[in-house]
Amino acid sequence: MHELLIWPGRRRRRPALVALATMLGSLALQGCMSKPALAPDDLTVHRPPRTGAAGIEVTWMGVTTLVLSDGETTLLSDGYFTRPGNLSADALIGPDRGVIAATLERLGVDSAAAVMVVHSHFDHAMDAPIVAELTGATLLGSESTANVGRGLSLPEEQIRVVVPGEPMPYGRFTVTFFESRHWPLPEPWASAILNQTIDAPLVPPARLDAYKDGESYTILIEHDVANLLIQGSAGYLPGALQGVRADVVFLGTGGLGRLPAAEQDAYFREIVGVTGAKMIYPVHWDALTTPPGAKLRPASDFEQSMNVLYAKKRATGIDFGLLPLAEPVLIEP
Numbered sequence: 001m002h003e004l005l006i007w008p009g010r011r012r013r014r015p016a017l018v019a020l021a022t023m024l025g026s027l028a029l030q031g032c033m034s035k036p037a038l039a040p041d042d043l044t045v046h047r048p049p050r051t052g053a054a055g056i057e058v059t060w061m062g063v064t065t066l067v068l069s070d071g072e073t074t075l076l077s078d079g080y081f082t083r084p085g086n087l088s089a090d091a092l093i094g095p096d097r098g099v100i101a102a103t104l105e106r107l108g109v110d111s112a113a114a115v116m117v118v119h120s121h122f123d124h125a126m127d128a129p130i131v132a133e134l135t136g137a138t139l140l141g142s143e144s145t146a147n148v149g150r151g152l153s154l155p156e157e158q159i160r161v162v163v164p165g166e167p168m169p170y171g172r173f174t175v176t177f178f179e180s181r182h183w184p185l186p187e188p189w190a191s192a193i194l195n196q197t198i199d200a201p202l203v204p205p206a207r208l209d210a211y212k213d214g215e216s217y218t219i220l221i222e223h224d225v226a227n228l229l230i231q232g233s234a235g236y237l238p239g240a241l242q243g244v245r246a247d248v249v250f251l252g253t254g255g256l257g258r259l260p261a262a263e264q265d266a267y268f269r270e271i272v273g274v275t276g277a278k279m280i281y282p283v284h285w286d287a288l289t290t291p292p293g294a295k296l297r298p299a300s301d302f303e304q305s306m307n308v309l310y311a312k313k314r315a316t317g318i319d320f321g322l323l324p325l326a327e328p329v330l331i332e333p
Contacts, residue, residue: 148202241270
């Protein structure tokens with residue numbers, strides 16, 4: 001199993017020392033289940049770090065935004081930093097360039113190879129073109145994501161519409177997008193943003209429902225250190241990941257607790273079981289309107305979703321634990 005440790009941040013402030021070892025994780029998770037409710041802090045275990053190790057640094061910034069670096073090449077998924085506070089039906093939203101630039105500076109990210117977008121809803125694609133512009137990265141995603149980039153005047157040479165199953169090399173990383181599905185939002189307004197495409201450049205500010213999902217993807221990042229899988233939503237395409245192998249899955253859990261038990265089982269099997277992963281890091285468990293830089297608030301189904309993963313851990317032995325916010329975690333061979 002890979003060992004995951006907190007690594008000193010680029011700003012050299014002293015972070016919490018967080019990791020999930022199999023034995024300690026089991027004890028901590030069993031202990032937290034005796035409490036009236038689960039909370040994010042319950043799923044974190046502390047222990048001393050090792051130093052001088054090489055690996056892939058992973059920094060989580062909420063929702064499905066991850067910064068991945070092997071010391072030579074940096075990749076980002078989504079890059080959702082703006083986190084608008086008003087998500088009412090009539091509100092106009094758009095990327096905040098100042099917030100994005102300040103966040104990238106705090107993370108020490110001044111250049112990147114690619115920004116990988118799992119689908120085109122606002123909490124995944126809205127900020128991504130600005131992140132690509134500021135870092136010189138290529139924006140990777142669907143034609144809908146490309147139209148979000150075009151609406152922000154991102155040069156066409158920095159936009160790549162992906163072909164599912166086609167490997168794309170970036171340094172020692174190889175990135176491959178696979179077709180997937182968004183989880184079936186039950187709300188009446190969801191039909192406006194699910195299974196819909198953005199067919200022209202989207203110029204912000206715009207209504208939330210202008211950010212339609214386009215195609216949804218599972219993203220595989222292969223590296224000689226480890227294979228990482230990013231699943232942004234609790235949906236799946238049956239059989240899409242046959243033959244794919246991953247060591248660690250960053251598993252979208254938003255809505256997982258609201259699915260019928262059979263669909264929870266199928267989701268876990270199609271994303272985690274099929275790939276042979278031994279470690280899960282839940283993502284997209286947080287409320288979308290938490291202000292930038294604030295302590296994250298869990299979404300309404302957080303406890304139900306974590307209980308699903310705890311049950312899977314007991315049944316399969318596959319471990320899970322929450323990533324700390326804005327602190328690099330080291331994935332080692």
